[in-house]
Amino acid sequence: MNSPQLTYYHLGAGVTAFSTTRHGGCSKGNYAAFNINGYCGDDELHIAANKVALCGLLDISCDHLVMPHQVHGTEIRRIDEPPHETIEGVDALMTNVPQLCIGVSTADCIPILLYDPRHHAVCAVHAGWRGTVLRIVQKAVTAMGEAYASAPADLQAVIGPGISLDSFEVGDEVYDQFAEAGFDMSLISRHEAKWHIDLPVCNSLQLIEAGVPMANIQLSDICTYQQYDHYFSARRLGIQSGRIYTGILLK
Template sequence: MIDHKLYSNLLQFESLNSFDSLLHFSTTIDGGVSNGNYTSFNLGLYSGDNVDNVIENRRRLASMLNIFSENLIFPYQTHGDDVCIIDNEFLSKGNDEQMQLLHGIDAVITNQKNICIGIGTADCVPILIYDPENKVLAAIHAGWRGTVAKLASKVVTIMKATYNSDPAKLVAGIAPSISPDYFEVGVEVVEEFVKAGFLIDDIGYYDFNTTKFHVDLWFANELLLTQSGIPFESIEVAGMCTYAHGDQFFSARRQGIQSGRLITGGVIIS
C-alpha cells in the first residue's frame, strides 16, 4: 500500500489508485480526537468510545473525502455473511430505516456516486473489490467466520448477478489486518475451515512451540477471490499486520475488544 496522495493518515492500494473514478482508503490510528484505547482516529461507534469523538472523527473523514458526513455508510457488523446493496431505494429511506437495513451486515456494494461505503475492522480482513467497467464497489468484512462462510465469493456472485460484473475485470485489495504469524486459533476453528473445504496446509501451519495453529486469512481470501474468477495479478495484498504495528493500527487482539476501529472503504466519484 501507499500513503494517500493527499492525506498521510490514509492508505491506498497502488492498483486501485490507478482508477480516476474511485477514491478509496484504509484509515490508520492518526488524525482524530479520541483518547485512551481509541487514540486517536477511531471511527467505530460500537466499541465503547465517546460518541461525540467518533462523530467528530467521521466528520473529519468525510471532509477528507469531500462528501457530507451523512453519506458515510458503514454497517453494524456481526461476523456473518449478509450483504446490503446501497442503491437508490436504500438511499431514499430515512436514517432509522437505513440503520435497520445495515444491522447484521458484513459486506456492502454500491454503484452510487459520492456515497462512501466502508467496513470497520481491528484485526479482521477488510477487502475492497472494484469493477472499473461498470463502476461498482464492494467493501467486505472477512474475519475467520466470514472467510469460512466464503463471503468474498458471495459478493462476487452478487456483483455478477446485479451489475453484470465480469470477475476477470475486477480488481481487489486485501487491506491491513492480522498476519498469520499472530493469528493463533484453536482446533475448533481449524475444523470449521476444513468443513468449508479449505486445505489447512494451504492456509496455515502448526507451531510446535506454542501448540497453536496459525491461519493465513490473507491467502485464504486470496484463494476465494481467484476461485471466483478474479485474476491473481488483480489482487493486491497490503501485507501489513494490525497486531504487530501498534503505531499505525488498532488491534482487538492486542488491545481488547474495547479499542478503536479502522475503516476501509471508498467513494465512486465519476
C-alpha cells in the same frame, strides 16, 4: 485536531480506496486517535468529530459515509442512497452511486474492497475468520455479478490491514472449521505450539477461485497485531478499542 492519516490503495482513476490509521483524530486511550465506529464504546462526540474530519478529507457530506453494524455473517446489502437508519446485521456493502462512501470496520479481521471499472461499481467486505469460513468474499463477487453484471475477471481487489499468519494463533476447533469447509489447509495454515491460519491468503485464494485474476489482487501486507501502534488490533488492545474503517468511494 490533525487531519486523518489514511492508507490509500490505487485501483484506478475513477475510485478512491483507503483504510484509516490510528493517527489524526481526537479519540483517547485505546480509541486513539482516529475511530469512527460507534459500536465499540468510544465517546460519541469524538466519533462525530472524527467523521466530520474524514468526510471533509473525502469531500462528501457526513450522511454519505456508510458503515454497517457487522455480525460475522454473510449478508450483503446494496446501497442506492444514503441510509436513514442503522444497517443492522450486514457484513458487506455494494454500490454504484458516485460520492457514496461504503466501508467496513475491522481490528484484526480482514477488510476487502472490490472495484468493477467496467460497470463502475464497488463493494466493501468484512471477513473475519467466521466470514472467511463462510466464503463471504466469494458471495460478494456473485452478488456484484447479479446486481451490476460485474464479471469476476474485471474486478480489482484489495485485501486490507488484518492479522497475519504469524500472529493469528487459533485453537483446534477453529482449524477444524476451515478444514471441514473444504479449504486446502496446507496452503493457509501452519502448526507451531498451536495452529496458525493465514486469513489474507485464504481470502485471496477464494477470489482466485471465484474468477478474479491473481494480478488484480493487492495484498496490503499490513499485520494489525504487529503494527498496533498504527492500526487497531483487538487482540492487542482488547475489544474496547477503536476500529479501522476501510472504505471505497466512486468519483
